[in-house]
Amino acid sequence: MKLFYNITPKPDLHDPQGEALQRILDRIGVLGVSRVHVGKMVVLEIEGDLLEAERKERFEELGKTFFSNPLLEDVECRVESEEP
Template sequence: MKAHVYVTLKQTVLDPQGQAIHNALKKMQYQGIEDIRQGKYFVVKLSNDLDAASARAEIERIARDVLTNPVIEEFSFQLEDSE
């Protein structure tokens, strides 16, 4: 089983990295970009011994306790069945 974890800065937190990319894109004449924010993305491969419920619980625990700084970040995740 595979999990995709997305960690983003909270909306209220400034994202200077995203702003730098946004400014660079504007200078490079890319059109129609209003905002860009950068986050982190993790692909976690889980043992197939885990059933869906415990995989979900484990991923949520890891995302909350290890991958995310709860002061400034939030996370979401998706589980994907693979062979």
């Protein structure tokens, strides 16, 4: 089982990396991009499942308390099971 943490800068904060990328996109002729946000992704490969609520909460909490800084970033946690 995999857990994906998608971490992005808060939209109302200055994102110098996103702005730099946007300038380059303009330069190379990519049109219609109104804003670029640069974040990061953390992937955990975990053993077992997340059926137990306490374990699930612990992993979700990790996204807010460790993988992101709540003052600067938003985080989304997504689970991907190996079994369909």
